[in-house]
Amino acid sequence: MRDYEMMYIIHPDQDAAGLTVIMESLDARINRDGTVTAHDLLGRRRLAYPMKKQTQGIYCLINFTTTPEAIAGLQQFLAIDHHETVLKYLLLIDEKRGIRPTAQTLPEISEEALAAAAAEAEEAAARAVLVETEEGLSPVEELDEAAMAEAAAELELEAIGAVEDADEPIGGLPGDDE
Numbered sequence: 432m433r434d435y436e437m438m439y440i441i442h443p444d445q446d447a448a449g450l451t452v453i454m455e456s457l458d459a460r461i462n463r464d465g466t467v468t469a470h471d472l473l474g475r476r477r478l479a480y481p482m483k484k485q486t487q488g489i490y491c492l493i494n495f496t497t498t499p500e501a502i503a504g505l506q507q508f509l510a511i512d513h514h515e516t517v518l519k520y521l522l523l524i525d526e527k528r529g530i531r532p533t534a535q536t537l538p539e540i541s542e543e544a545l546a547a548a549a550a551e552a553e554e555a556a557a558r559a560v561l562v563e564t565e566e567g568l569s570p571v572e573e574l575d576e577a578a579m580a581e582a583a584a585e586l587e588l589e590a591i592g593a594v595e596d597a598d599e600p601i602g603g604l605p606g607d608d609e
Contacts, residue, residue, distance in 0.1 A: 432465065432496050439509075439520035440488035443475060453516055454491065460508045465497025482518045494525060 441453055450472065458467050473490040482488065497505075502522065509517055 432498055433498050434468075434494070434525040435522060436504070436525040437495075437520055437522045439491050439493070440478070440482070440518040441491060442483075442491060442516050443485055443487040445489060445516060448487065449516070453513060456512070457493065457508075460505060461493070461495045461497060461501075464496050464501035464504070465495055467493060467495045469494040478518075485518060488518050488531060 439457075441450060446454065454470060454472070458470060461467050462479050470493045471491065473492055475487055475489050506522070509520055515578055
């Protein structure tokens, strides 16, 4: 037995009684070889492209369990008995409810271990510094105190140099008559 899901589109001219007849006949056909787990009427919707000269259809979704051998009989039933009322259908193996692998349990981690790992990550982020290399900027994860002081001094000197350069007048602008 496998789990299946089928979306089918009913002709838009069907009334409520006709919809009920189609849905019940489909339920009865599936219940011969399996069981229906859910059958939903999704409502009237516009079709993406015309099917059998129709631009609208009534969408239905059915979930059921049956044997793979019974699927051919279901498809024949739709093709012969409901060829005028069912515009189109799509039948899929329902992977979400089908055969599932056994769940793997994750190891339990204590709250203290999580807090320690978070603190360690924050420390590493605080110590990370970007250093300019030939490829561009790259992070340096561990720096001792002397290297951090040297990097800070270099940044300070660069900032001072930028300020001194800004104090010099820029020549060649319109309105400068020197």
